[in-house]
Amino acid sequence: TGDFQYEAITEASFELEELCADIESLRANPQINFSAKPFEKLPASALNLSVSLWRNGQNLLAKTDESNESDYLLWAVSGLEDLANELIYIYSPSTESYLRIKEAGDHVPTKVCWGYNNRTCAFRIPTTDPTLIRIENRIISADSNPLAACSATLFAIYHGIQNKLCVN
Numbered sequence: 001t002g003d004f005q006y007e008a009i010t011e012a013s014f015e016l017e018e019l020c021a022d023i024e025s026l027r028a029n030p031q032i033n034f035s036a037k038p039f040e041k042l043p044a045s046a047l048n049l050s051v052s053l054w055r056n057g058q059n060l061l062a063k064t065d066e067s068n069e070s071d072y073l074l075w076a077v078s079g080l081e082d083l084a085n086e087l088i089y090i091y092s093p094s095t096e097s098y099l100r101i102k103e104a105g106d107h108v109p110t111k112v113c114w115g116y117n118n119r120t121c122a123f124r125i126p127t128t129d130p131t132l133i134r135i136e137n138r139i140i141s142a143d144s145n146p147l148a149a150c151s152a153t154l155f156a157i158y159h160g161i162q163n164k165l166c167v168n
Contacts, residue, residue, distance in 0.1 A: 079160020
């Protein structure tokens with residue numbers, strides 16, 4: 001973040017509509033600016049969405065051993081990559097949204113790809129804790145509709161898993 005820019009972090013939730021309502025209540029505060037590019041010479045603003053997949057207490061995205069990604073991780077990120085161009089209008093609905101992506105920088109997603117701890121990838125896999133692997137969708141702009149962006153992200157992940165996609 002830049003000067004006068006702060007992160008608004010929500011709690012993890014299984015209730016998508018409730019989570020999005022929390023984001024919308026933050027937007028209702030006139031002192032908070034959710035523009036994608038509120039300051040011309042400062043970093044742009046995003047709505048980064050982290051998704052994890054759990055079944056029976058097991059993280060389906062975690063590596064199967066020290067060197068192999070799980071099939072679910074590969075399928076999920078492949079679904080996100082496969083539909084990124086079609087979903088960009090949901091993720092980045094305004095001219096400001098495109099200015100945010102156009103500006104190159106350390107924390108701006110510049111490529112439709114995925115990677116570990118790489119903030120220039122559209123889909124980042126943070127690795128702070130290997131047991132808590134998650135996918136972070138970094139191309140969603142702060143001015144997007146949170147429910148539409150979350151739904152689109154989940155749909156793309158489902159698309160990848162359902163079709164067992166493996167895009168490289």
